[in-house]
Amino acid sequence: MIQDLLVHPSGDLRADVCICGAGPAGIVLALELAKRRPDWRIVLLEGGGRTVESERDRALYEVEMGEKSYAVAASRRRMLGGTTAHWGGWSKPLEPTDFTSPAHWSAPDWPVTLDDLEPYLAGAHRWCEIPSDGYDPALVRARHPQRFLQLPADSGVTEHLFRFSPPTRFGTRYAADLEAQENLTCLLHANVRALERRADRIVSVSAIPLGGRAFTVHAERFVLAQGGLENTRSLLNLRGDAPDDGIGLHSPHLGRFFADHYGVRPGLVLAPSELGYLRWSDQGVAVMPVLTPSSDWLHEKGRQSLCMMLDPTPTAESLPGGYAGQAALGFSAGEYWNYNVQMVVEPRPSAESRITLTDQRCELGLRRARLDWHLHDEDVGTALEFFDAFGAMLARSGQGRIRQTYDIAQARRATTTGANHHMGTIRFSKNPEDGVTDADGRVHDMDNLYVAGSALFPRYGYSNPTLTIVALAIRLAERWAGAPQELPA
Ligand SMILES: Cc1cc2nc3c(=O)[nH]c(=O)nc-3n(C[C@H](O)[C@H](O)[C@H](O)COP(=O)(O)OP(=O)(O)OC[C@H]3O[C@@H](n4cnc5c(N)ncnc54)[C@H](O)[C@@H]3O)c2cc1C
Incomplete structure (x- = not known):
């Protein structure tokens, strides 16, 4: 079911999995989970609507730029389907050499290999409607x-x-699937503004339509699928003023190693x-x-x-x-x-290319991001x-x-010009000391908070990222919910 909060406001909800953000990562994960586990309730929160975002929506994305400007304003969309509303569809799996880093780089190897991703690539091609793999x-x-x-x-x-890919506009292409899936609720204009944390668990998220009434979603697991910049900004806001010399949310790597092709x-x-x-x-x-x-x-x-x-x-x-x-x-x-x-x-991963927070806040009350990208x-x-x-x-x-x-x-x-691929700032790693999340995207020091998307990539290759983002989303669904019962036609 899809429900637009500007038309039908929502009360508080309870779910097995709450996914924040309905770009390709969020939509694929939500539908793959919902189809594999009809007994689970999935809530998918999307900040935008079905059409191009308003100026007020767009203002939520404003980023302060570092020394060199970077055309970030046009690099993402806030609407159902996320940035695939204007992606180009260039697709290619990463090369085997992209999963390990030379010893003199400050980057860990990927915690998964191409062999680990291989079983999910055929599905990723189907989702992206690429005619051959x-x-x-x-x-x-x-x-x-x-x-x-x-x-x-x-x-x-x-x-x-x-x-x-044709290129597949995930918002329009998969709207009917989201609508038809009985154990899935996709809420539009549901802007996630805060995650409530108790010890190492997230217990709920608070979301709100701009100018509307806030509501809460309680769930067993939460996934941030808001795109590379917003996922990072959300985690930095959640960390707040706590120190950054630890593990997971407190990792010094959080926000660092930003890269674009x-x-x-x-x-x-x-x-x-x-x-x-x-x-x-x-x-x-x-x-x-x-x-x-x-x-x-x-x-x-x-x-x-x-x-x-x-x-x-x-x-x-x-x-x-x-x-x-x-x-x-x-x-x-x-x-x-x-x-x-x-x-x-591919840029070499660089710790000084990073996302930090400013003291300015957006309408949701979240501190804004500042981006420094150094080539x-x-x-x-x-x-x-x-x-x-x-x-x-x-x-x-x-x-x-x-x-x-x-x-x-x-x-x-x-x-500096880039290809609008926002990578590296929540890198996943085998050892908790080397990154922010584990191989599934679970924040190392949190029990039930996950991240999906290209911010996880510890090195980047030259292949465009979306096919790999989708393959990782299918992989996560399978690890949680087992083998598929039905794949998209
Ligand atoms: C011009 C352009 C061309 C591109 N071309 C290619 C290409 O050829 N090949 C390729 O592989 N990639 C390409 N990309 C990149 C591709 O679009 C991204 O890799 C992909 O969309 C990322 O998917 P995602 O789901 O992680 O994030 P997104 O697609 O950005 O989706 C994130 C979603 O989260 C929502 N959201 C954000 N914050 C909140 C919040 N607080 N609460 C609720 N919802 C929120 C957003 O509204 C959005 O719907 C291109 C990008 C651009 C801009």
Whole structure:
């Protein structure tokens, strides 16, 4: 059932599980639990409604920015379905190398491996309506060899593949399922404003429609699924002025290691025409092969992960001036194109990139968040180093040339731009000393408080996060409620 509190106010409620936030993490967890356990009552509290939030709603999300601004205002939605109301649908599981961190990083390994997530990926693809869960680029290469470069085995350069969700708008796509599920109550305009704690348990949450009457939900378990920034802000508000030198809620890691995938445009590539390292359609299905460092290159260098796309420029038919001398090398116009390079880069986890609280409060009475995101020269350095390695491979194999146009000094001054993926600030860890929650997202020093979403990721890879967020939500449902009785059609 879905109930809009602006139309039908709610009294106090009792539930087995109370989930705060109805983005993909909250919706998938709620429906997976409700279908697996018809004897459980699930309450899903969503701060927004069915349509785009009002200015008053949006004001609840206001964040104070640190030294460098970051376009956070457009990076999330406050409505049923959460930020999938305007996500792009780019999807890809993480790579095996993304689950461990080089020894010299200040990041623990993931407490789960790709093998642990594997059983839930097929379900995550169904929820995100991605037509295939095959990610071997060799399948596409075999059908379209002319769209790929020849990559010598020892070049340090390899390929991976993205797939795409339509993109699924979780709020509209799954509204009928939420409506039909008898043991699930989804309340709209239910803004969670406080969690009541007794010792190591949360006993209830207080929620309120703006300008309306507050009510309380008592439950056995509570899950914060409010997106990376709000989950962190909620936990910091719950900690209040208590010290941050302990475990779980009191962990010094809470709020630290904020990261987003960031874009670097290192330069131009001259290479054979019609390469397909960008989104295109293979047999009617959208695919995007990308160029990446090999796992050996990453391991040897102890560097961040990244991927590279090649975007033909409007002057694709003719060699630009800078390459004129190279025509003699056989790079003739028409057979060779000029490509702009776009990279998506994983930042190295950094403790000084963090969310803290200010003394300002929002209408709900919660202290506002301040976000400081620092990129370091090494983050960009990895991108440029790989671009050089790629250029060397192209030159050695006679397939083309690169031209680096990136100005690192200018980039240092510029605004930081990201892909709207809010990761790292509630990282999960095997050892309580290394993170904030355990492998299930349970806050280490709390008995019944859980977190869902990408704030859990201790390192980030370059893959977009939502597929993994959904896989983790299904995994949590299975750990609590056992095998599925019915999956989404
Ligand atoms: C422009 C854009 C493009 C993107 N493209 C991609 C992409 O191509 N691929 C990809 O994988 N990811 C993409 N993302 C990121 C993706 O949208 C997020 O990873 C995903 O939505 C996170 O899911 P979530 O459920 O954790 O949080 P959200 O989707 O943010 O949902 C959180 C929910 O909690 C609610 N909420 C918050 N606070 C409260 C409160 N106090 N009380 C009650 N409810 C509350 C919100 O209203 C919201 O509905 C993109 C994001 C943006 C902005």
